[in-house]
Amino acid sequence: MTHSTKFNWHGWFNKARPRILIWYLLLTIFSSVTSILATRYIFYERIHAQSKAYVLRQVEEFRQLASEQTSNSSRANREEITNLFDAFLSKYKPLDSDDYAIALVQGRVYQYTNLFPQTLLTQDAELIQQWGQLTQFQQGVVSTSVGKLYYMAEPVKFDGRTQGVLAIVHCADSIYQLVDGAILLIVPATLGVLGVAAAIAWATAGRVLSPLQTLTETAQSITESDMSQRIPVEGTDEIAKLTITFNQMLDRLQFAFASQREFLKDAGHELRTPITVIWGYLETLKYRPQHQEQTILLAIDELARMSRLVNDLLLLAKAEHSDFLILKPEELDWLTEELYLKVRSLANRNWKLESKGLTPIRLDRQRLTQAMMNLVQNAIRHTQEGDTIAIGSSVRENQARLWVSDTGEGILPEDQQRIFERFARATTCDCQFEGYGLGLSIVQAIAQAHGGRVELFSQPRQGSTFTIVIPLSTQDSAINESDSHHRRQSSHHRFPEVWVSGTRLHDHRR
Structure with missing residues (x-):
């Protein structure tokens, strides 16, 4: 039992390579047909212009000869008209067999050139008769039994009366046929070129689209367990x-x-x-x-x-969601003071408030407080009683900086990048502490959500400084505070009893 497979033309045309080829062929065919027709039109117009120039030149010569002979005679007779025609036709030299002239006297055929077609006299007698009755110069194109003719007819007048007519005729049918024959030879040559171009286009399209096919196959082969495959890069397109x-x-x-x-x-x-x-x-x-x-x-x-x-x-x-932060304008100095008051009761350490930034900035107060508290807890775990833990803030180079520094055990150089990873713990010098290793990851996530980063400076047994750097937005003041700690009011570590009301700090002694 045989099974016949039907070719899926619809699916084939939906592929990029056939579509590129089809559009390329359509564009090429349109360009070729347009070029052939335009070339044919240009040739025809040039032939017509040459015919007109030749006929007009012959008429101008006849006019000059007629003016010379009629100027010596005040009265015309048949002999003078025939002599004029004889003189012109004797000197007439056609360019080829398609150029001829005919002279008519008083509406009758008087003389014509040797190459003048006889069929015009018999089958187109009406046209000849019409030329013989002309009283004014006439030119035009007319279809006859011998083909399409371009003519100029010049009447000869004496005493205001038309005595004869000279018609100069050019038939360009043979040249037109030559042009059409050349066009017909161009058509099969163009079809052959189209075939070669189609083959080249098909091969080129396949080469160009090959990386896309490789990309598709790679994407289909990728799984969650194997993402090691990569596509080789060729060229710079x-x-x-x-x-x-x-x-x-x-x-x-x-x-x-x-x-x-x-x-x-x-x-x-x-x-x-x-x-x-x-x-x-x-x-x-x-x-x-x-x-x-x-x-x-x-x-x-x-x-x-x-x-x-x-x-x-x-x-x-x-932290990866867009609604993780609720940004509001906050006073950096008030936030720093509030953090200082919160942390100094957490452990028996030498607490210091080093600096307070004065510039209002936009931030999420709750998230940033959480990040700073994580840094403080980290500093507490790595210090002993009597060690110093300092917090501070400042604004430098269009960046707000909040830091927590300590004089504890410090962090080994090989751990300084790793400790920001989730569930990572530093290989500390002396102490072991409980924790999941998520605190610094949370600090980094909050800083990055603000568009900032976390900087770390640490040396073993000399302490560490963690700094949250937040860039100022366009709505914040772009200034540098070289002396943020020199405020008019005293830093809170200089007096013992303070309490927080809202976002402002008050001294009990006031």
């Missing part, structure tokens, strides 16, 4: 730029998927630990009922740690 862009997109996707897999693996690992602990506590509770209260407290503590971890993960996921 638009297809090459598209290939480069596609490869760069694959790099970003591969990095994103790898980060996502690593994130899910780390998150699963971090969540598994408290779940396992809680499970163990609850499993042993039936064997140790006397420790029920202690077991419940431990389970609640682990659940609280899980809750913090989930909230941090949700915060990092939300």
Whole structure:
């Protein structure tokens, strides 16, 4: 049993390569036909212009000869008219066999050149008779039995009466036929050229579209588990730029998927630990009922740690959304003072307020406070009692800068980039601390959401300085504050008792 396969023409025409070929052929055919017709028209017009110039030149010569002979005679007779025609026709030299002249005296044919077609005298006698009756100069194109003729007829007058007519005739049919024959020879040659051009266009289109086919095959072969394939780049044209862009997109996707897999693996690992602990506590509770209260407290503590971890993960996921921030104009100095008052009761450290920026800026007060508090908590974990932790802010080079510095253990150079990754922890010099390694990732996400960045300067055993850099918007004042800490009011670390009301700070002693 045989199965016949029907070619899918509709699907074939929907492909880019056939469409390019078809449009190319249509454009080429239109250009070729237009060129052939325009060439034919130009040739015809030039032939007509040459015919007109030749006939007019003969008429001008006849007029000159007629004026010379009639000026010596005041009265015409038949002999003088015939002598005039004889004199002109004897000197008449046609360019080719298609040029001829005929003289008519008193409406009758008197004489014509040797090449004058006899069929005009018999089959087109009416035209000859019409020329013989003319009283004024006439020119035109007329179709006759011998072809299309261009003529000029010049009457000869004596005493205001027409005595004869000379008609100069040119037939360009043979030249027109020659042109048409040449055009007919051009048509098959053009078709042959079109065939060769179509083959070249088909091969060229295939070569140009080959990277797109490779791109399609690569895109179809990419899976979440294998994104290593890339498209080779050839040339510098638009297809090459598209290939480069596609490869760069694959790099970003591969990095994103790898980060996502690593994130899910780390998150699963971090969540598994408290779940396992809680499970163990609850499993042993039936064997140790006397420790029920202690077991419940431990389970609640682990659940609280899980809750913090989930909230941090949700915060990092939300940081990529457009509605993550609620930007409002804020006074940078008031925000800095408020942060200082909040943090100095968190631990027994030597707290300092180094500087306060004076320029109002647009930011999300809650998110930025959260980022600064994370930096402060990080500084507390890496310092001991008596160490100094300082916060401050300033405006430099159209950028607002908020920092937290400490004199703690510092961060090793190989860890300074890695600690901003999710679930990453620094290999500190002396201490080990609890945490999920999301704090600095949250700080970086909040800074980047503001269009800024986090800068780190740290040396082992000499402390660290984390700086959140936020560029000023066009609505903020573009200034530099070289002495932001020299305000009219005193910094709050100079007096002991202050409290916060709204966004303003008040001294109890006032």
